Amino acid sequence: MVKIDPYKHKEQYENWKKKTREGIPGLSTQNSDILLRYVSDMEMGLNVASNSQKGPRGFVRLNNIRSRIAWIMRKITEVYKIDDITRVTEETLHELFLDFQQQDCLKIHESHHIGNLHRGFFLCISNNLLPQYVNCG
Numbered sequence: 771m772v773k774i775d776p777y778k779h780k781e782q783y784e785n786w787k788k789k790t791r792e793g794i795p796g797l798s799t800q801n802s803d804i805l806l807r808y809v810s811d812m813e814m815g816l817n818v819a820s821n822s823q824k825g826p827r828g829f830v831r832l833n834n835i836r837s838r839i840a841w842i843m844r845k846i847t848e849v850y851k852i853d854d855i856t857r858v859t860e861e862t863l864h865e866l867f868l869d870f871q872q873q874d875c876l877k878i879h880e881s882h883h884i885g886n887l888h889r890g891f892f893l894c895i896s897n898n899l900l901p902q903y904v905n906c907g
Contacts, residue, residue, distance in 0.1 A: 775829070779828075779829035779830045779833055780829045782829070783829045783833050786833070786836065790802070790806060793806075794806065794840060796844055797840060797844065798854060800853065800855070800856065801843045801847075801855050804855060804856070808835075809835055809836045812826075812827045812831070812835060813826055813827065813832055815827065842892065843855055846862075846866065849869075850866070855892070858892065
């Protein structure tokens with residue numbers, strides 16, 4: 771049975787992959803490499819949570835992950851002037867997510883919902899619990 775994709779999520783994801791082969795615009799090389807590798811792993815179904823269904827993530831989910839994590843990486847660079855996500859401390863991340871909850875560092879049009887998955891990803895990176903992403907450049 772063929773799945774219908776009226777919003778062209780697959781096409782959008784494939785176009786993004788082609789455009790970002792050399793890196794993601796607006797992100798440092800280190801952050802770009804980490805994000806590309808993480809999204810690629812999710813595309814294959816690697817490193818998913820133990821309580822999640824195993825297997826590759828869908829194109830809607832992949833687009834969601836790549837856009838939100840890239841946005842958070844840009845915010846960390848903008849607010850804290852840190853170009854390498856592996857250099858962020860746990861305290862800095864908690865402060866950033868607290869600011870997100872209080873809407874202190876967001877503009878009105880940027881008030882995205884920041885989920886626990888993304889918080890967990892960044893906390894694992896800061897605590898070196900995902901070493902496969904730390905030295906992927």
